[in-house]
Amino acid sequence: ETALSKGNNCLDAAKACNLNDTCKKFRSAYITPCTSSTSNEICNKRKCHKALRQFFDKVPPKHSYGMLFCSCRDIACTERRRQTIVPVCSYEDKEKPNCLNLQDSCKTNYICRSRLADFFTNCQPESRSNYADCLLAYSGLIGTVMTPNYIDSNSLSVAPWCDCSNSGNDLEECRKFLNFFQNNTCLKNAIQAFGNGTDVNVW
Amino acid sequence: KGRRGQKGKNRGCVLTEIHLNVTDLDLGYETKEELIFRYCSGSCDASETTYDKILKNLTKKKKLVNDKVRQQACCRPTAYDDDLSFLDDNLVYHILKKHSAKKCGCV
Secondary structure: OOOOOOOOHHHHHHHHHHOOHHHHHHHHHHHHHHHOOOOOOOOOHHHHHHHHHHHHHHOOHHHHHHHHOOOOOOHHHHHHHHHOOOHHHHOOOOOOOEHHHHHHHHHOOHHHHHHHHHHHHHOOOOOOOOHHHHHHHHHHOEOEOOOEEEOOOOOOOEEEOOEOOOOHHHHHHHHHHHHHHHOOHHHHHHHHHHHHOOOHHHO | OOOOOOOOOOOEOEEEEEEEEHHHHOOOOOOOOEEEEEEEEOEOHHHOOHHHHHHHHHHHOOOOOOOOOOOOOOEEEEEEOOOEEEEOOOOOEEEEOOOOEEEEEEO
8 A cells, every 4th residue: 555545634735736726836836846857966956945935925825834734644644744845855955964054054045044033033932922923934934945844754843954963062052943943832833723723713 | 526517519619627636637647636627629610711611622622632631620729727746646746737728729
């Protein structure tokens, strides 16, 4: 039996997207550059990122979040959810940089800098953040060097493509940064609320 | 799902759509994803040109016996719909281009 043999919420969201002209158009507009290999690379990452940003800018959240934040009960579903952003092109890289170095390169780009700031503002677990603002800020990072994705099939834990090895004296700061992605109760609750269809009025 | 679009008998060439599974297309993909397939159907009687008349007349007179000529315009896509992408059962993405009509014409 293949990985995606049973129906699931992520599959339903993909179906709904392809039946909607706008979602269908912008979905293939990023699948194309994100899956086209160039002479010496797996894809043109810059073009893939740009098309992903357009997808989340132009497609109504009902459809874009539907595919990114769908709720899952089995691996077929979570694997499909993980594939939404075509991670082999948009996410993974040959090497995993240190998160603080990645943060520095994010800060040299104005889109990445402002979207990362939005994420840290709007997904603060302590300050009763608004779920819709948090999801918007999180999805806004997709298509920047800070592109996050689900890190495994069993949880809603997410992270950008980086780790905290070689942090030296900044290990604590690095862990704090990475933890804001991986163990963020505000973000997890926001994703869950969307996936369960609760808090519907917000979207 | 699977419902056929309206198909009037004496309507001209029009765009019609049908909701299908990607597997219904028989292109060899294994996936659960779906699509709207749009196609052109209808007659092109109304759009007869002098060219079509001449062809008919010449065929009648058996002046074109050795040639395969079409005496009437065909209802065909004149523009195609946007690309369609989907994830297959093995988590591989595919893109279909020029798979579905956007505009129809008697050509």
